[in-house]
Amino acid sequence: MNILITGGAGFIGSHIGDALIAAGHRVIVVDNLSTGRKENIPPQAVFYEADIRDREYMENIFSQEHIEAVYHEAAQTMVPYSLAHPWEDAELNVMGLVGILELCRRHTVRKFIFSSSAAVYGDNTRVPLKETEATTPLSFYGLTKCTAEAYIRMYHDIFQVPYVILRYANVYGERQGGNGEGGVVFVFSQALAQGKEITVFGDGEQTRDFVYVKDVARANVCALQANGTEGTYNIATNIETTVNALKEMLVYIAGTPTHVHYEPARSGDIYRSVLANTKAVQDLGWEPTTKLLGGLQQTYRYFAGEVGK
Ligand SMILES: NC(=O)c1ccc[n+]([C@@H]2O[C@H](COP(=O)([O-])OP(=O)(O)OC[C@H]3O[C@@H](n4cnc5c(N)ncnc54)[C@H](O)[C@@H]3O)[C@@H](O)[C@H]2O)c1
Known part of the structure; x- marks a missing residue:
């Protein structure tokens, strides 16, 4: 498959790239290197140094590379920054996401896999938290992840964009x-x-x-392979x-x-x-x-x- 990883030069995205290449896929990375590093990108991947919010550039990548699946890792990831700069945080984590979802719809992408976070749960003491718990984030970063999840579900319900949402622990x-x-x-x-x-x-x-990044990368590969698994999963130990x-x-x-x-x-x-990771273990066939x-x-x-x- 031709697979796009946004933020593929970053910590988690680069490990997902390694795992996808090992599984025989063709990997295309888009990253503006704001926090990512070029040397993280697997040498076999095609790399475009670009901002995911450049809509015309992204449209060309989707057309030229015949993108069939997308891993969306590019984000503003710092909680304190989200509190100090809510506009910049939302502009990338929400509007940036909507731009990519729109391309997935227009190019009939077969799967959209999203990196969400335990931050969506806020300070809920009913641990271990299941996916069915209410989302009550305590930061704008957590709020952008909840909002992104809601957009993804609606793109699925209205436009049938297939998706998997993975909520990572630490x-x-x-x-x-x-x-x-x-x-x-x-x-x-x-x-x-x-x-x-x-x-x-x-x-x-x-x-x-604490969940090890190579286990997280494997969970992402499982999310691509498993069928009928549209939904939201904790990726945790x-x-x-x-x-x-x-x-x-x-x-x-x-x-x-x-x-x-x-x-x-x-x-x-x-x-x-x-x-709690029971749902991912049962439905995705993954375990750390x-x-x-x-x-x-x-x-x-x-x-x-x-x-x-
Ligand atoms: N690290 C964790 O413990 C954790 C936990 C929960 C969720 N997440 C989520 O996982 C994803 C990856 O996080 P990470 O820890 O690998 O962070 P990271 O900063 O290492 O990776 C993010 C990548 O996105 C790139 N990027 C940022 N803005 C961009 C833009 N506008 N256009 C193109 N590329 C851009 C960065 O250069 C970087 O390579 C994020 O969505 C994050 O919110 C991470």
Whole structure:
């Protein structure tokens, strides 16, 4: 299949590209390199350096490359930025998305796969959260993901654009940047690799559901292959890990004693976050196979190598 990945030079998009190429697909990447890196893009992929909001340019790509499926990863991913710049956030995450959906409709794309987020749930303590829970986001970023989901469902209901929505928990792994959602693994790994102290906000007993990026990439391939699976799925491990436990594992992996500094909790930080993955396991035939310690070892090795460059 000819598959477009928007944001394919980014952390998650580039791993999806690797997995699709390994599965025998032809991959086309559109990325403006605002946070992504050219060296992340699989060498076999066709790359266009462009902004997804350039509608004429995108129309040409859809025509020339005969796009059959789309992974939409390009987004503004920073919660604090969304609060400081709501217009820019919505312009990319909502209007940018509508532009791509419109092209999918006109070019009769066979599947549209979207990266949504645990941010749609807000601070709901009925963990592990199922997809049926209400969406009550706490940030404009979360709100753009809810709005994007609503557009995607309506494009399906009115124009029959086939879709799968994947709500990621905290994704971590090689090529991650410090700004996005799951940044704590990046921040701790980089500090350890550089011999700096670690800062923990709050008491460190807050929990997150850390899912390894290669498992997330595999979930995306499953979402393409599975038939009759239109819908919304949590992509998560269903395992709660405290920030203190994460820090202990990374300190153990790095093998260097480090000073840990505790700061007051940041306002708006959710205390417990874990998503149920039963629906994805049943309907997509996917399950996460990477244990946290193993995934962190791969990730730390990557960041230590980057620091050494
Ligand atoms: N990292 C996580 O834990 C996490 C969790 C939930 C959801 N997500 C979602 O997954 C998707 C990918 O996130 P990521 O962590 O890989 O972030 P990332 O910043 O590494 O990737 C985003 C990519 O989009 C590109 N991009 C941004 N604006 C663009 C534009 N206007 N035109 C073209 N390209 C543009 C960037 O250059 C970058 O390569 C995002 O939609 C994000 O909201 C991520």
